[in-house]
C-alpha cells in the first residue's frame with residue numbers, strides 16, 4: 001500500500017521549477033479525487049509530500065542514504081557530467097525505508113540525465129516505484145511560457161511512469177517502446193525523452209490544458225485504488 005508520493009529536487013532547481021513539480025503532481029491527484037468521490041479522496045488517494053533537497057540531520061553527515069547529495073554523488077556517469085538515471089533508481093529501490101513506508105518517488109534534477117545506454121534523456125523510470133526527470137532539456141525551450149508548459153508535461157509524464165501508467169493490462173491506445181508501454185492519445189504518457197518531444201508537447205499545452213487522456217486518468221485512478229487495497 002503506497003500512501004504518499006515523495007517529491008525530491010536538487011540544489012540547482014529554482015523555486016519556480018519546484019512549484020511546477022509540486023503543483024502538477026497535486027493537480028493530477030486532485031483530478032483523480034474529483035473522479036472517485038469523497039470516501040476515496042480521504043482514504044485511498046496518496047498524499048503529496050514535497051521533501052525537496054533533503055538531509056536527514058539525525059544521520060551522520062555523508063552516511064549512506066542521508067541526503068539528496070549522497071544519492072547524486074553515487075550515481076554520476078563515468079565522465080562526472082550527468083546523473084546516471086538507472087543507477088539513481090537502483091538507489092531509490094534499495095532505500096532502507098522502502099519496505100517500511102512504501103511510496104512513489106518522483107525526483108527533479110537540475111543536471112543532465114543519462115539512460116542505460118548513456119544517452120541524454122529527459123526522464124528515466126522504474127514503473128510502479130520511481131521516476132527521475134531532468135530540467136536540463138526543458139531549460140532550452142525558447143520562452144518562459146514554453147518552459148513552464150514543457151516542465152508541466154515532463155512532470156506529469158514522470159509521475160505517470162513512476163506509478164506505472166499506462167497499465168500493462170491496457171490493450172487500446174498504447175504502443176510498446178522497449179520494455180515499457182506508452183499512450184498514443186493526445187496525452188503526457190506518450191514517449192518523452194528528448195528536447196524535440198518537449199518542444200512539441202509544450203506547444204500543444206498552450207491549447208490543451210489536460211495532461212492525461214481519459215484512458216490514462218482511469219489507469220491512474222485504478223493504480224491508486226489498487227495500491228490502497230494492496231493490489232499493486
Ligand SMILES: [Zn+2]
Pocket residue numbers: 183184185186187188189190212213214215216217
Ligand atoms: Zn494517455
